[in-house]
Amino acid sequence: MHTGERMKRERWKSGFSEWFDETLWNAKIVETRYPVKGLYVWLPYGLKLRNRVLAIMRELLEKRGHEEMLFPLLIPENLFKKEAEHIRGFEEQVYWVTHGGKDRLDVKLALRPTSETSIYPMFALWIRSHADLPLKVFQVVNIFRYETKMTKPLVRLREVTTFKEAHTAHATPEDAEAQVMAAVEIYKKFFDELGVPYAITKRPPWDTFAGAVYSLAFDTLAPDGRTLQIGTIHNLGQNFAKVYGIKYEREDGSHEHVHQTCYGISERVIAATVMAHGDDLGPCFPPKVAPVQIVVVPIPFKKERNTEEVARKIAEELKATGLRVHFDGRDIRPGRKFYEWERHGIPLRLEIGPKDVNGGQVTTVRRDTGKRFVISLRTLVPDVKKTLEQINEDMRDKAWKSFSENMRELGEIKEIKKAMSTRAGIVRAPWCGKEDCGKELEEKTGGSVLGEELHHKRTGGECPVCSEPAKSSILIAKTY
Amino acid sequence: MHTGERMKRERWKSGFSEWFDETLWNAKIVETRYPVKGLYVWLPYGLKLRNRVLAIMRELLEKRGHEEMLFPLLIPENLFKKEAEHIRGFEEQVYWVTHGGKDRLDVKLALRPTSETSIYPMFALWIRSHADLPLKVFQVVNIFRYETKMTKPLVRLREVTTFKEAHTAHATPEDAEAQVMAAVEIYKKFFDELGVPYAITKRPPWDTFAGAVYSLAFDTLAPDGRTLQIGTIHNLGQNFAKVYGIKYEREDGSHEHVHQTCYGISERVIAATVMAHGDDLGPCFPPKVAPVQIVVVPIPFKKERNTEEVARKIAEELKATGLRVHFDGRDIRPGRKFYEWERHGIPLRLEIGPKDVNGGQVTTVRRDTGKRFVISLRTLVPDVKKTLEQINEDMRDKAWKSFSENMRELGEIKEIKKAMSTRAGIVRAPWCGKEDCGKELEEKTGGSVLGEELHHKRTGGECPVCSEPAKSSILIAKTY
Missing domain, CATH: 3.30.110.30 (C-terminal domain of ProRS)
Known part of the structure; x- marks a missing residue:
């Protein structure tokens, strides 16, 4: 680690929390002033980032045969409390709805802290025979945890707005075991796309998910030297199947409980993306997930307005190829625009000044390295795409290098x-x-x-x- | 109305409720056996339909300058009860969270029945000057209503899983008024895309949204002759702005409360789509929103397996153009496949038998009319696309005709x-x-x-x- 990097890391260690809050604010990712502890508002730019991250996850899951569904938020107390281990693990954390209007409810309703207890009673209805297996579903929902510890945007929340949970059922323990390993591969691919480094461990028995046989987890490293759990994968064995009566008929006519797995990620993966690639200027988003990949800024010279027209055309040309481009034609100094978009973590900036117009070129600045270089307009689209690819790769390598140095x-x-x-x-x-x-x-x-x-x-x-x-x-x- | 249509309508009137439940079940849209009244599970096919409908709405709103955000579900009692009219309108319907773990909460939390009271305190923080106006945001969220009446999937729910609510703030009453009319145009376009007919009215004072100056609403007609409210648009005037202190500074330095509007739709629009185009066989989805637009079924003749290969290629060719195509290569009788996909409301079926293979053609069957016709493979893609367009149009016309006849x-x-x-x-x-x-x-x-x-x-x-x-x-x- 060179001296600058080390200094940055030292400063982050002490001031990381402030850096993180400022970064989320400057980049307009979340609003933290909602008047209930642990609840936050996703701002438009942040929500676009979230949706891009989710799109990657959805594609990974769907390609591997998972179907998206949507289950209710409210779970009746009797259903929720069926699996004894599970409820012991969550009872301190569950929000309870006790009243509807002015009526006290006959049966209290839990706000789901996770959805095993709402999904598995449905599995029991749907699964009849071996032909129904494997069943692989997922949903993306809000979940609730009554956190008594200090809350932190995207990291420790009372409303987790973005919980992706997959649930699978299988005929044999071997199939369930294989699904656990398939989930590991899915999450590895996912975090590689975000450029977020990770360690994968089998959690010790005293830190296993409530109701699981064993749990695997992905952890990354925050700049302050603490780890952040960013994904978990559980082999549930037949624990829930026995409690909720999820059985299938074998070809020989006998009945057997299914073997289950579940695996989840939350908006912590976005926190991890911000942390993995951030620097003094704020976040830097990998082009794969950046809400805006390229900002195009005209640099007017005196009364010369030609640069604006050329810049606008360049932005249009790039946009037409499917790239996410923002043209900033506001009547303010370019320096102010640079400042603002750096803090939004836009990975690539194109500047078009009079020299560029005359030379048939654009000046390009990478957010991750700060390096400036020139691209010819004749090779604009392929060169920009190649550069974005390169940025993805370099950012991932850099993040992994820093991670390894801290292990x-x-x-x-x-x-x-x-x-x-x-x-x-x-x-x-x-x-x-x-x-x-x-x-x-x-x-x-x-x-x-x-x-x-x-x-x-x-x-x-x-x-x-x-x-x-x-x-x-x-x-x-x-x-x- | 010809006799068949009238008979169908008579049957629907008496048996509509059963028809609707069966239709949702056969088409695998929602699972109705979740063990809490008024809560349902979206099945994969239904969720795809929902997401296509939402995609149309998002595009309409974004093109007109609305930005998507995401606000918390939980609203503290004091914030929720600030606007007196509003709370009077909702107090019978609100679910209350009173406990976190084993602790009684200091401040009760409402599950949002709608989000004015969580969004507008944020507006008060964000809006400073006339330059911040108009502010136009929307979110797609789950909301909760403690319904004491009979619940019905997609129609009367305790968890509305799919509430799209837009909220806007303006400098003048004229701007707010113009936004109300802009919202009317958005919703008209939206329902035209779904082929759902509607009447637009200004709700009478005793049926105005709690806290609004006036409310407009879109109503459609269910097959049993009852109307279904499918969209509402409210001019809120300065009512909420005064309570939540949403002010902006004018150019002359004086301060003024903003003028607001809000407008919402829910999964009722999907119920309306099912109702508008359904028939004895179940739903029929307009190609614009159908999760699957085309099902391709090979018709094998004796041992001849060539049809399957040709059919698969045709499906691939159509898929490559962006159409949503399902190839059904299962080893069951074609008749069973027809039966199943008709009940899924897939608007177009392509059959490929030996005669089709030899003649370089496909046999095509429209779900809405049952009409069979032949398309030459040489003009496959343009002819199929033209047919889907025609189906959209015909379905909309037919639904409007039936609506008008019942007014x-x-x-x-x-x-x-x-x-x-x-x-x-x-x-x-x-x-x-x-x-x-x-x-x-x-x-x-x-x-x-x-x-x-x-x-x-x-x-x-x-x-x-x-x-x-x-x-x-x-x-x-x-x-x-």
């Missing part, structure tokens, strides 16, 4: 403790595989165990707690 | 009363313009006054109640 291998409790207290990122430690050692590691270092890494198997070293030979590696971090 | 002019209370008791559709009656006469007309006929017609001015006749000369015409109907 360190440590083997001593003292070292890990120090890393946690200085928020030095994610620590990879050897692990004997015993739950007790994991819990003790948390207590002694002040970090949280993210879990056993999915794709990284350690061969050497010994457990920092019991000193037995390591069987695998475990990730530890301060978490959001 | 009759009557001048005597006795006649109107009879029309109401036999559910004979909408009655247009002369009106003196006095509120009392309107209310008396409701009492004496058992119908509801929809209001004064927006585009129809009556010149002759006399008020059926007071016998004074009519100043305009009024519409009366049995309503949903």
Whole structure:
């Protein structure tokens, strides 16, 4: 890491929260002044960003046979409380509707904190035979959690406005297991499109989703050195199937409970995108999801208005190819426009001054690197498209590089403790595989165990707690 | 109306409710077995239909300068109760969240029944000067109404999953008035796209939106002779602006409250689309919104499998032009396929049998008319597109014709009363313009006054109640 990067990171560590709030405000992503804690308003630019991110997710899921549906928000108490583990995991967090008009309701209604308990009773109606399996559905909805901790826009909310949850049912445990791995591949592709780096772990038993057999999770790293959980995948086994009576008839006529999985992401993935690529100027959006990919700014010279006309034509030409282009023809200084659109994270700026008009060219400025270069009008469209592709790639590489630099291998409790207290990122430690050692590691270092890494198997070293030979590696971090 | 049509209408009148439920079920639009009254599940096919309808609405609004945003669902009681008229209009219908986890909340939270009270406090923060006006935003959200009446899928819901509400603020009353008329034009275009006929009226004072100066509404006619309100447009004047302190600075430095409008539609527009074009077989969707526009069915002859290959190629060719095509290659009898897709309302079916393969043609069947005709493969794409256009037009014309036939002019209370008791559709009656006469007309006929017609001015006749000369015409109907 060069000095500038390190300084930036140091400043982010201390002032990250302010940076994040300012960034969301300057880029007009969300309005944070709604008068209830933990509720926010999506502004038009932010909503466009959200919808582009969702479009990527929808395409990934639909291509792999998931069908979109929409289930009700309100879940009657008796239905909600059927799965004992599940309700224990959520009961502190659920909002309850108790009155309709002036009437007290006979049955209290929960605002869904997640939708297993509204979806699975329907699965029980729909699934009859092996021919109905696998069933793969998803929905994008608002969910509610009564957060008592400090809330934070896009990160810790009371109304999560953008919860994508997929739910699947299968005939065999092997099919469910394979679906878990398919979901891992979907999420990897998704985060690669956003250029957001991640670690994938199997959550420890004490941090498994309420009602699941086991949980996998994707975590990324915020600039302040804390991890942010950005996606989870659960193998539910037959736990819910048994409670909600989801059975299918085998070819031999016998009946069997289905095996289920579910996996979700929320608007945290947008927070992660902002964090992964942000800098002193604010956010920088990968061209794949940027609400506006290119801003075209004419640079008038004295009374010369020709630049505006040429610039407008260039914007139209690019727009016609399907690119998302904004032409800024306002009668204010170009410098003010640059300032504003940099803070909106638009990845590419085209400037058209008299020299460009005369030379048959445009001056191009990349938001991610600040580099200026010239593109000939003769090759405008292919060159701009190539540049956007390059920006996507460079941004992803840069984010991964920074992520890797903040993942360190440590083997001593003292070292890990120090890393946690200085928020030095994610620590990879050897692990004997015993739950007790994991819990003790948390207590002694002040970090949280993210879990056993999915794709990284350690061969050497010994457990920092019991000193037995390591069987695998475990990730530890301060978490959001 | 020919005899068949009349018979169908008679049957619908008595059995409409069953027809509607069966239609939604056979077409897999919604699942009605969710265990809370008034809550339903959108199935994949229904959700696609919904999203196509929303796409039309979004495009219409965005082209006319409306920006999409997303506001919170939960509204604190104090904010919700600020506008006295408004809360009086809604207090019987509001769901209240009183608990988070095991804690009783300090301030009760309303589930929005509509969003004036969550949006306008934000307007007060955003609007500073005349340069901020007009402000035109919209959102598509779920809203909640504690309905004590009988609920009905897509029509009367406790969770309205698909509420599109637009909210605007203006500098002058004239600007607000002009926006009301602009909204009328938007909704006319929208319903014309769906082929749904409508009457537009100014609602009488006793049926005006709570907090509005006046309300306009679009009503269509269900097959059972009752009207269905499918869109409303409200001129709010300065009522909310004064309560929520939404002011702007004029060029001369003085401050003035803004003038506001709002207008909404819900998933009732999908119910209206189903009703407007349905027949004994179920729904028939206009190609503009049909989730699938064309189903391609190979008709195998004995062991001849060539038809399948040709049919698949035809489907691919059509799909490549952007049409929504489903190729049904299942190994079941073609008749079963026809039956199924007719009940899904797919507007066009292509059959490819051995004769078609040999003749270089496809056999085409229109869902709306049942007519069969042949299209040459040489002109496949343009002919299919032309046919879909023609179907859109014919369906709209037919729906309007039926609507007009069920709108009759009557001048005597006795006649109107009879029309109401036999559910004979909408009655247009002369009106003196006095509120009392309107209310008396409701009492004496058992119908509801929809209001004064927006585009129809009556010149002759006399008020059926007071016998004074009519100043305009009024519409009366049995309503949903």
